[in-house]
Amino acid sequence: xxxxxxxxxxxxxxxxxxxxxxxxxxxxxxxxxxxxxxxxxxxxxxxxxxxxxxxxxxxxxxxxxxxxxxxxxxxxxxxxxxxxxxxxxxxxxxxxxxxxxxxxxxxxxxxxxxxxxxxxxxxxxxxxxxxxxxxxxxxxxxxxxxxxxxxxxxxxxxxxxxxxxxxxxxxxxxxxxxxxxx
Amino acid sequence: xxxxxxxxxxxxxxxxxxxxxxxxxxxxxxxxxxxxxxxxxxxxxxxxxxxxxxxxxxxxxxxxxxxxxxxxxxxxxxxxxxxxxxxxxxxxxxxxxxxx
Numbered sequence: 001x002x003x004x005x006x007x008x009x010x011x012x013x014x015x016x017x018x019x020x021x022x023x024x025x026x027x028x029x030x031x032x033x034x035x036x037x038x039x040x041x042x043x044x045x046x047x048x049x050x051x052x053x054x055x056x057x058x059x060x061x062x063x064x065x066x067x068x069x070x071x072x073x074x075x076x077x078x079x080x081x082x083x084x085x086x087x088x089x090x091x092x093x094x095x096x097x098x099x100x101x102x103x104x105x106x107x108x109x110x111x112x113x114x115x116x117x118x119x120x121x122x123x124x125x126x127x128x129x130x131x132x133x134x135x136x137x138x139x140x141x142x143x144x145x146x147x148x149x150x151x152x153x154x155x156x157x158x159x160x161x162x163x164x165x166x167x168x169x170x171x172x173x174x175x176x177x178x179x180x181x182x
Numbered sequence: 183x184x185x186x187x188x189x190x191x192x193x194x195x196x197x198x199x200x201x202x203x204x205x206x207x208x209x210x211x212x213x214x215x216x217x218x219x220x221x222x223x224x225x226x227x228x229x230x231x232x233x234x235x236x237x238x239x240x241x242x243x244x245x246x247x248x249x250x251x252x253x254x255x256x257x258x259x260x261x262x263x264x265x266x267x268x269x270x271x272x273x274x275x276x277x278x279x280x281x282x
Contacts, residue, residue: 013184017192024196024219028203033211040215043196047222054189056229056241059248066248071218071255078259079211082266094275100205108198143241150238151245162249169253176260179267 016049033079041072058144189230197223210265210272214258221251 008015023046026039044067051060141149151159196219203216225244232240266272 011184013192014188017188021192021195021199024199024203027212027215027219028199028206033209036209036212036215040218043219044222047226050189050192050226051229054184054230054233056233056244059225059229059241059244062245062248066252067218067222071252074255074259075211075215078262081263082211082272094206094208097206100202103205104198104202107201108194111194146238147241147245150242154239155242155246158243158246162246166249166253169256173256173260176257177263 013050013053016046016053019043020046020050034076037072037075037079040075041068044068044072056143058147186230186234189226193223193226193230196220196226208273208275210262210274210277211259213274214255214262217258218251218255221247221254 020043023039023041023043027036027043028039030036030039044063048060048063048068051057051063200216200220200223203219204213207213207216225247228240228244228247230240232238232244262272265277269277271277
């Protein structure tokens with residue numbers, strides 16, 4: 001039992017990654033849209049776990065706040081606003097489904113074919129490792145502090161542009177969704 | 183610390199599930215969710231490479247991708263709601279007119 005727990009602790013990223021994959025599969029395959037949203041929520045929570053385990057703490061928390069706290073709730077609102085029972089999909093799969101699946105599987109096979117050597121070949125022994133210390137300069141700084149320095153010093157202009165984009169998007173959403181009669 | 187290949191593999195699988203969802207499903211809401219999933223897979227890649235190079239650039243841009251994803255969801259859901267008001271459906275197969 002203890003051995004198993006230790007093993008899980010060492011492979012926490014794999015556990016979270018598989019959970020994310022399961023949530024994503026549920027999202028795609030569930031017939032009921034609410035179940036899809038729950039699968040999406042599960043996938044996003046597991047992704048936050050992934051971020052935490054590869055040492056991007058701030059991104060993990062931001063993922064929790066933005067996705068699990070905001071976007072999933074927004075999706076749930078709209079799913080319940082839109083009466084889905086009226087336009088229920090007859091079947092999950094349509095005429096184009098086999099083609100789509102073939103396309104995706106072909107893409108996956110091509111990817112694995114290209115990267116076979118790096119993933120499973122002899123060079124996998126010296127696989128790229130995530131470098132454990134984020135800091136190059138040797139200063140003792142947390143992940144959030146580092147990120148804020150990058151964001152507000154080096155990438156200030158993209159950050160400001162992003163905030164303008166968000167403002168425009170929110171105004172646009174209000175204009176799009178408001179009713180005809182004022 | 184997990185190996186880089188594992189991170190890239192997981193993010194690739196998530197991305198392909200997102201692509202499969204966009205291609206298979208006909209519900210506009212679920213297509214939007216699959217697009218979000220693909221953005222997240224890209225984010226995972228960015229963070230993994232940021233960790234690998236030991237700089238903070240990738241994480242900063244992952245944060246920006248997250249903000250853009252929020253904007254995209256706001257606009258997308260507003261469009262879905264407007265479509266539902268006009269056409270009473272959100273099945274993308276039945277939305278085939280340029281004129282409202």
